[in-house]
Amino acid sequence: MNLSQEHLSVCTTCPYCGVGCGVKATPQGPQAATVTGDAAHPSNFGKLCVKGSALGETLGLDGRLLHPQVREDGQLRQASWDEALDRAATQWRAIVDEHGPDAVALYVSGQLLTEDYYVANKLMKGYVGSANIDTNSRLCMSSAVAGHKRAFGEDLVPVNYEDLDIADMVVLVGSNTAWCHPILFQRILRAKEARPHLKIVVIDPRRTATCEVADLHLPVKPGTDVWLFNGLLSYLSRSSAVDAAFIANHTRGLTDALEVAEITPEEVAQTCRLKLDDVLDFYEAFAATAKVITGFSMGVNQSSAGTDKVNAIINCHLVAGRIGKPGMGPFSITGQPNAMGGREVGGLANMLAAHLDLDQPTHRAAVQGFWGSPRIADKPGLKAVDLFQAIETGRVKAVWVIATNPVVSLPEADQVRRALAKAELVIASDVVAGTDTNAFAHVLLPALAWGEKDGTVTNSERRISRQRAFLPAPGEARADWQILSDFAQRLGYDGFGWSHQGEIFAEHARLSAWRNVPGDLPRAFEIGALAALDRAGYDALEPVQWPIGRRVFADHQFSFPDGRARFVPTAPRLPVHMAGGDYPLVLNTGRVRDQWHTMTRTGRAPTLAGHTPESFVDLHPQDALLCGVKEGELARIASQWGSVVARVRHGGGIARGSVFIPIHWNGQTASDARVGAVVNPVVDPVSGEPEFKHTPVSVDRFPVQWHGFVLSRTPLGLDTVAYWTRVQGAGFNRYELAGRNRIGDFGTWARELLAIDDEEADWLEYADRSNGVYRAVHVVNDRIEQCIFVSPRPDLPERAWLASLFAHDVLVDADRAGVLAGRPLAQGADTGPTVCSCFGVGRNTICNAIRDQDLKTTAEVTACTKAGGNCGSCVPEIRQLLTQRQVGQQLPA
Known part of the structure; x- marks a missing residue:
């Protein structure tokens, strides 16, 4: 990079997972840029996973939505912004006037910036007067939110990334961290290299890439996490790990929690389908180790008992007093880049902005008074699954979908399709023109994409970072906050006259400090010190973690009025729908290494295409035999809600009775692979989060010629x-x-x-x-x-x-x-399927190097081939190839 290019580099934030990595983007023309890690950013110190490294490939205007469109006679046509917004506002107002504010809704996304989220929340709850605004974060992190609020009185994550560097035990529950949060995973591995005594435990029904480096893998039976952690709570309560002083002075409810948690390790082993020795090894290590971090993600949250799973984990940390101190605590690993920022501004249908509670009259009055709004929502809105069911029945007449693709991502996705087809008004704001959801839009509005929009995001450790624009706005695309503000003004609402996103952030910061004092409405979330930033200060804002200058719960004061945390009784229960009969197997869904959500961004990057080029169903060979399907062939996977077709794979990590299908494929990338159509729509009764990890299915041959x-x-x-x-x-x-x-x-x-x-x-x-x-x-x-x-x-x-x-x-x-x-004539020309996407290294290249150079370690493979030398997410696969060689198995040719 020359000096002029360095001068043009812009520090911004990766738009993928909740790690919130800092990146440097250097424009290479109006719609291109090179992307590298930002060595100064405290979330990643310059490291990037392969998705972040390939961000430059996702830029460009192919398939972009560049102009507003309106539907006439069943067809979308280009329109001016005035025509599109006037039409949307006129129909919206007519529906509200006739049917009331609860007849309209917003469905938004963790891809939004905090400023966009704030405006959407203010519009719906403070001016329309309905809490019918929910987000796709409902699908991934709402159980964590509910668990935090039940235990702590506020949605707080009490762990910092730096705690991973000093922990003596890291427990990863329902989290394939190696693939889904690679930078955090590499941080854990570096800590283990520096301190080999660090114990890594992985709790997951599948043997994932993360398990390859674990000291202990507990392949729990799907749906039995609460039994496992109740057993741990019971075990800890009888051990020297109990912190009696902490319990007496800073908690309530242990007796009730223990009453429903009473279970022996032997019963846990039987119920969870685990070896007793492994259960005892886990329990003993947890009890003996003060600095324990329990990181959990979708495998915990995406369940009809997700909130109880979260609280079962938190209970174990509370009983040992392992919270609020360095190197320990329960750690919700967030899925989306700004799921946390959305929670700060009340983006969920049952929340208010600034960590205030929708069900508390004094909180509602405080927010309404701060906004000076004509009304305030006085009851929770419809959560995601309920919202689209209400649209299908006609209870909700209009919906505005922003930066998400629910026809692919929601459970029982065909129901979402039916709902949108029946809606009187569907508005969609998006970056991409052709998505499964946008096909139903009556008004389609072009939004700015990553690289063009400007604002803030908050990552999993509560760190606010700037996402900065480094490309010009293409076509007529606008920022989401601008679109929402223009719409609000057309409805006659004041309070939306901002001229810059920094003004919105300042208002958000002021609200966080509004009446935030002991004896009034105290909250841990408070960024009032940032409210005084002028435009230059906002533009230059460095990453900052809240609460500013102090550790969450360092004083053991929690957000309930009495300052005490709550043990929450978590009576174990089985999933609502159990496998059997016509649907004998259990479907688990999740991500693959190099793709993201519904592929509207990662699907544009050639670097990311080679590792997993098509959807698949991973199942045990014995189950495949019983179902009459063979590896490499196609199968139809069906539930009572829908079906998909996928390639059969035996990945080696699936227990009998379970299958796995990735979530990414959509109507533009496959003929019949929207796994959301199969997933059952049952939700957690507290959080409303769907049961993505446990759907009864059948698997049958999809015969082809x-x-x-x-x-x-x-x-x-x-x-x-x-x-x-x-x-x-x-x-x-x-x-x-x-x-x-x-x-x-x-x-x-x-x-x-x-x-x-x-x-x-x-x-x-x-x-x-x-x-x-x-x-x-x-x-x-x-x-x-x-x-x-x-x-x-x-x-x-x-x-x-x-x-x-x-x-x-x-x-x-x-x-x-x-x-x-059908083959290259030159020897060695076929490098094989991609293993290392960062450097484009194929399996054949790695296997040949292992054989020819007699390589023994991943470091040697990296030195010889470069594979594994960047983000490290391919290291588990390299380890597998090395293990095959060491045990005398034939490596792939």
Whole structure:
């Protein structure tokens, strides 16, 4: 980087998970930038995972929504901002006038900046007068919020990242941290390298990448976490770990909590399907170790008993007094970049801004008085699942969806589709034009994307960071706070006249300090010192953690009026829907390493496409045998709510009776892979968070006549193909295909599929009609344009070598022959499936290096191949390959 480029670099924040990594973005034109880690940011000190490193690939205007659109006669057409907002406001006002404020709703997102979130919350609760504003954070972290409030009186996370550096035991519950929060995971690994006595325990039904470095893995039976932690509470209560003084002086409710937690380790082992020795090892280590951090994520929260799971964990820390001190505490690892910021401003339907409570009249009056608003919502609004059910029944007539894709991400997603189809008014603010949800919009509004918008976010350790713009606004896109403010003003509301996002932040900061004093409305959340920032100060704001200058609970004063924390009784209960009968298996959903949410951002990055190019169902080989499906083939996974089709995989980490499917694929990236359509809509009765980790399903063969794949520089229409998925390669689209039709003339069929109508096209093909094998390549000006491979079996040639051909200007004769042969003619040209996305290192390259160089450690592999040398999220896979070699197994060829 030269000096002029360094001068142009902008310090901002990664838009992915809740770690909140700092990045430096250096513009390379109006819609491009290079992205590196910010070495000065205290969340990551310059480290980035592969998703963060590939952020530059996600920029650009392909598929962007650049102008407002309105629907007429069933079709969307471009409109001016005035026309679009006037139409939206007129219909919205008419619905409120006729049916009341609870007939309208906002559904927003943890992708919003805090300033956007604040304006949306103020609009709905203080001016429309309804709490019908919920967020997709309901789907990931609302059980943690509810658990914190029940235990502490306020939604507070009492752990800092630096505590991971000094903890002597880290327990990771329902968190594949290695893949979902790689920078935190690498921090834990560095701590273990520095202090080998650090014990890492992973509690997860699956053997994930995180388990590869664990000292102990407890593969609990799905849904039995409360039994495990109740057993720990009971065990601790009889041990020397009990902090009697802390309990007596700073808590309430231990007796009631112990009454429902009484269970022996033997009973825990039987119920949780664990080895007794492993249970005792965990309990004894927890009891003997003062500095314990229990990190938990979606595997805990996304459950019909999620809030109780959270409180069962917190109870164990309270009984030992392990909270409010360095190196210890319960740690909610947040899923989204600003889920915490949304909670600060009351983004959930049952909250008020500034950690005030919607169900408290004095709190409502305080917020209304601060805003000077004409009204204030006086009851909780509809939570996410209930909201879309109310839209389908007509109770809610209008909904505004902002920065999220509920037709893909919500449970029983087909119900969401039905709901939006029936709504009188659907407004959508988005970055991308074509999403499953935007297809139902009556008014579609272009928003700024990451790199263009400007504001703040708050990460998992309560650290506020600036997300700064480094690219110009494209087309007519506007900031979400501006769109909401313009809409509010059209409704005749004052209080929305900001000219800069810094003014909104200052108001938010003032509200945090409003009446925030002992004897009035005290809260731990307080950033009033930042309210005096002028525009220059706001623009220059460095990352800052709240409460400013002190540790949460260091004084053991909690946010209840008496200052005491609460033990919460957590009577264990099974999931509402149990496997059996027509649905004998339990579906668990989650993320894969290199993708994010519904892929509208990560799906644009070729670097991220190679590791997991299509959706899959991971199940135990014995279950696969009983279901009549084979690895590599396709299967239909069905519940009573819906179904998907996915590729069968035996990842080795699934227990009998369970299956796993990732959440990312949508209607633009696959023919039938929206796993949300399968997930059951049961929610936690306290938090309203859905049961994403426990849906009874069946798995059956999806019979096809042929399998295939296409690499094509131009996008294809594949509506006639029974199964397809698409990912973005470097200069091409990769499609995986399968069909139920019998192909007659392969050449004619392939040309029609690839939309080749030039009879003189440079078209090379190989056909083995007796075995149903076909290969062809389309060349334009000596450069590969498209290739297609078809076989009755799914074991088609590796794609990595073929993908590499698209980087060349000329397809040489040897490669032409190799395409038709189905393999490269040059030895070593096929690097194999991607293992290390950061450096593009394939499995074959790593395996060859292990064999040829007799490598023994991951460090040696990194030194030889660079794999694992950046974010480290591929290190568990490298370890597996090394282990296979060490135990004498044949490494993949």
